[in-house]
Amino acid sequence: MNGNADKLRASCILPCFIHNYRLLPEEFLQNIFSVLRNAEDGSADMDIFERIKREIMADPMNETYTKNGILPLFKASENARIVIVGQAPGRNAEKTRLYWNDLSGDRLREWMGISREEFYETDRIAHLPMDFYYPGKAEHGDLPPRKGFAEKWHPLILKSMPNIETIILIGSYAQRYYLGDKREKNLTETVRNFRKYLPHYFPLVHPSPLNIGWFKQNPWFENEVLPVLKETVKRVIT
Numbered sequence: 360m361n362g363n364a365d366k367l368r369a370s371c372i373l374p375c376f377i378h379n380y381r382l383l384p385e386e387f388l389q390n391i392f393s394v395l396r397n398a399e400d401g402s403a404d405m406d407i408f409e410r411i412k413r414e415i416m417a418d419p420m421n422e423t424y425t426k427n428g429i430l431p432l433f434k435a436s437e438n439a440r441i442v443i444v445g446q447a448p449g450r451n452a453e454k455t456r457l458y459w460n461d462l463s464g465d466r467l468r469e470w471m472g473i474s475r476e477e478f479y480e481t482d483r484i485a486h487l488p489m490d491f492y493y494p495g496k497a498e499h500g501d502l503p504p505r506k507g508f509a510e511k512w513h514p515l516i517l518k519s520m521p522n523i524e525t526i527i528l529i530g531s532y533a534q535r536y537y538l539g540d541k542r543e544k545n546l547t548e549t550v551r552n553f554r555k556y557l558p559h560y561f562p563l564v565h566p567s568p569l570n571i572g573w574f575k576q577n578p579w580f581e582n583e584v585l586p587v588l589k590e591t592v593k594r595v596i597t
Contacts (some may be wrong), residue, residue, distance in 0.1 A: 431491035439485035447490035466566035472589035
């Protein structure tokens, strides 16, 4: 208990017929204080994901983004059954506040067999990139997601989504983190052997237009992988 101040607050909120709150169990009083504090800061009505969002924004690792008014970009829901784990938001995603809002996203939605509206509006699909912030521009493409971000925040968010059936792992960063030494010798072989990771994980190549050469060199991807992906998504969101 936090000294006389908490005791005074307890004496003010307990029913008037209770004249000596010191006789009440310590745990009971602590629960009352917790309710009071939540009511004061508004967190009693805040869902778990909004609280996590605020914690992310307050993390010193993200201080520069928060000072510049940039919010973490992710989507989570207790009703989610699929999680899409990509690399990190791109510049356009950060600007429009829409993940996968580019040509890569168009191809991903085509692969999944769903419309743009379904992709953004359903609460059955969660989006947890390996970094919730645009990491910046590299010499070729964007910088990689920052080390330590997913390790810190993904477990906390996933713990609050108890109905997840499949985590779609897009690209090498997501596969390295989630599959670890269970990966094959390279991304191509990991994706080719996608069935060994089902139903919990579904590894994919990144749908970027820059990978058009890979798609042409690996026709099995369209013929063998995408039909299973479409069926997985259809089963979950319908």
